[in-house]
Amino acid sequence: MVTSTGAVAPAGRRPGGAVRSMVRGLVGNQQFMLLIALAALVAYFTARAPVFLSNGELANILTDFCSLILLGIGETYVIASGGIDLSVGSATSLSGVVGAFAMRSLLGSHQGEALVLFVGTLVCVSIGLAIGLTNAALINWARLVPFVATLAMLGGAAGLAIVISNGEPIGLDPRAISLTTAKLGPFSYPSLVVIAIVAACWLSLHLTRYGRYTFAIGSNEFAARAAGIDVRRHVTSVYALSGALAGLAGMFVYMRLGSGAPTAGLNDELQAIAAVVIGGASLYGGVARMSGTVLGTLIITTVTSGLIISNVQANWDQVAVALLIAAAAAMQALRPARRA
Amino acid sequence: MNHLRGAGFRRRAAVAAGIALAGLLAAAGTPALASASTARPHAGHRLVIAYNMGAEADPFFIAMNVGAAAEAKKLGVTLDWQGDPSVYSPSTQIPIVQEMLAEHPDGLVISPTDPNALQPIVNEAIAEGIPVSCVDTHVTNLSKVLTYITGNNAQGGAAAADAMAKAMHYTPGKTYQVAVGMTSPTTTTNVARLAGFKAEIAKKYPGIKIVSEAYSESQPAVANSNVNDWLTKYPHLAGIFAIDGTNATGASAAIQAHNLVGKIALVGYDAYANDVALLQQGVFAALIAQQPALEGMLEIKYMVQYLRTHSRKGIPHELTLPNIVLTPHTPASVLAKYTYPTA
Incomplete structure (x- = not known):
């Protein structure tokens, strides 16, 4: 039930042992190593193309980061609880398309932009929430394993997004696009909202009873039930949260493109899971760090943009992410077990 | 699209049952299925054109469907339009084509997702007496294909x-x-x-x-x-x-x-x-x-012409339609003409 933290130097070592132990502890700390990796990547890409460290490029990376981290947060909760959610990419697509229909209708009746975006956000989050609750129902009551339940939703939601949109982006909303441009340094207003959500979820996962219950269920579901936790209700809330955040990601991508695209979240579930795993989470459940997910997401988006900026063949992106996943998994395997 | 998938699943189940039945018949030495596969349309038979594309929900193919469906309706033939909803891959396309051929259509129009991977099944259809045309993309060997229509x-x-x-x-x-x-x-x-x-x-x-x-x-x-x-x-x-x-x-x-x-x-x-x-x-x-709608329309027109006359006269073996350049100065009527239809 204990999550990954920094190592503590044992007492009673000979002089110099404390330093070695501290170094070993830092090397064994996944978050620290991720920070080093991120710094190294930034240094490498900046050396290849100094413009990489510009305000404009930070804004680009932040825009990429925002939609992916919304999926990553939800995935962190789900993986910490011992599950997996493969439907978040499709939920992004479907919610964006349905939200776009609603917003196009309101724009057609000359409603104000604030009302349009508010209703659009509500619709997107509702669609995501409905997908999350369906996942939970399939897992809790149909007794499907999370992989199968969410795989079914992945196909269903992706197909539905294409069917109802006829495969085309829905809506033309240039005012929404302008909202995603940088206003405060590299930050756009929606990106500040996303950062606030990340902070709230960070606190919730690591400092509240809700977070502790999540880890408890992921560590040992039977023990959690014996301890009086309503496992079904908690699992339902975790998948609902993941779905709602995917719906919010759908809204973010809508604002970014000015339209709801049926392939907006294509394969994003794999990117989100990669970010969580790179961040040090265990797919067996019970171990996850929101800081790790944030760093994992930053690394993925940095690599993607860095390769374009430094004019490296873009397909190296997939190779780089694969290597990072392998390195993260290796670190977990080599690290002493810390689970209670 | 889900209802099409449902139909696909049912068809797959039917094909599986058919394969099992064929096995039993073969074991009993009965040649019934072999003769069925080469049956040709009789007088008064309503022609069925199987039309298979890479990704059914791609707006390009949706527009093509509009042109093909209108021509099929005009000529009084049945259009069996099938494809994977979104995955553009031979691994998803081949089983769907197999299912379509199992229903013995009168003709097959196909947009191969891979020129080599789809060649064997095209050969198989032609060997069974089903004329095959290609649209948008093609198989490697076009010599026995009725027509191939594409944009350039x-x-x-x-x-x-x-x-x-x-x-x-x-x-x-x-x-x-x-x-x-x-x-x-x-x-x-x-x-x-x-x-x-x-x-x-x-x-x-x-x-x-x-x-x-x-x-x-x-x-x-x-x-x-x-x-x-x-x-x-x-x-x-x-x-x-x-x-x-x-x-x-x-x-x-x-x-x-x-x-x-x-x-x-x-x-x-x-x-x-x-x-x-x-x-x-x-x-x-x-x-x-x-011009996807025009491609679809011409494919149906030429296939039906061939099935009704058994002659290739007037049917181009390969036809490349030019692409049209639209600019902000293009008249609205021309823009409307070339905007891909969705219904």
């Missing part, structure tokens, strides 16, 4: 280069940086368009330099991110060739977000309704439109 991707790429040069007021002696957004390095239509684009530049516009080619992997947000990165790296970028619909969506949003409408010559491919609206607003300098 290389010509479309060249037309994109001309439209871009015109929009950026190309002047010999000056240098222009341009970037190309693709889906992947192996998508055959993208590759052909890029080849045509590059050949035209090499021939007529030596001042145009392609500084980057990036891939969207079918995600408009990735296409958008790629353009954002280009705009940081190349602040004097003069043109972008968004080689397909996904890249057009991502690139047009990026151009608007950076207030660069009219300052960067953005040329897109395909005439989806949204992109035509953006063309009219000046976000796109040009769109290269294919």
Whole structure:
């Protein structure tokens, strides 16, 4: 039930042992190593193309980061609880398309932009929430394993997004696009909202009873039930949260493109899971760090943009992410077990 | 699309049952199925044309369906339109074609997702006496195919280069940086368009330099991110060739977000309704439109003509339809004509 933290130097070592132990502890700390990796990547890409460290490029990376981290947060909760959610990419697509229909209708009746975006956000989050609750129902009551339940939703939601949109982006909303441009340094207003959500979820996962219950269920579901936790209700809330955040990601991508695209979240579930795993989470459940997910997401988006900026063949992106996943998994395997 | 998938699953179950029955009959030495497979339409029989495409929900194929369905209705034949909803791959296409052939259609029109992988099943259909035509893409050996109708991707790429040069007021002696957004390095239509684009530049516009080619992997947000990165790296970028619909969506949003409408010559491919609206607003300098509805209409027309006359007279073995360049100055009636229909 204990999550990954920094190592503590044992007492009673000979002089110099404390330093070695501290170094070993830092090397064994996944978050620290991720920070080093991120710094190294930034240094490498900046050396290849100094413009990489510009305000404009930070804004680009932040825009990429925002939609992916919304999926990553939800995935962190789900993986910490011992599950997996493969439907978040499709939920992004479907919610964006349905939200776009609603917003196009309101724009057609000359409603104000604030009302349009508010209703659009509500619709997107509702669609995501409905997908999350369906996942939970399939897992809790149909007794499907999370992989199968969410795989079914992945196909269903992706197909539905294409069917109802006829495969085309829905809506033309240039005012929404302008909202995603940088206003405060590299930050756009929606990106500040996303950062606030990340902070709230960070606190919730690591400092509240809700977070502790999540880890408890992921560590040992039977023990959690014996301890009086309503496992079904908690699992339902975790998948609902993941779905709602995917719906919010759908809204973010809508604002970014000015339209709801049926392939907006294509394969994003794999990117989100990669970010969580790179961040040090265990797919067996019970171990996850929101800081790790944030760093994992930053690394993925940095690599993607860095390769374009430094004019490296873009397909190296997939190779780089694969290597990072392998390195993260290796670190977990080599690290002493810390689970209670 | 779900109802089609449902039908597909039922059909797969029926095929499985059929295979089991065939096994039993073969074991009993009964040749009944062999004769059924070569049965030809009798007088008064309503012709059934099986039409299989790469990705059914692609707006390009939706537009093609509109043209094919209208022609089938006009000629009084049944159109069996099937394909994977969204996955453009031989591994998903081949089982669907097998199921369609199991129903012994009178003719098959196919858009192969791979020229080699689909060749055996096309050969099999022809051997069973089912005439086969190709549309948009083709199998390697076209010698026994009734007709092959496609848009000219290389010509479309060249037309994109001309439209871009015109929009950026190309002047010999000056240098222009341009970037190309693709889906992947192996998508055959993208590759052909890029080849045509590059050949035209090499021939007529030596001042145009392609500084980057990036891939969207079918995600408009990735296409958008790629353009954002280009705009940081190349602040004097003069043109972008968004080689397909996904890249057009991502690139047009990026151009608007950076207030660069009219300052960067953005040329897109395909005439989806949204992109035509953006063309009219000046976000796109040009769109290269294919003619999918016409392709679908001609495929049905030629197949029915052959089935009814048993003659290839008047049916071109290969027909390449030119792509049309649409610009903000194109009359609205022409734009309406070439905008891909959805229903």
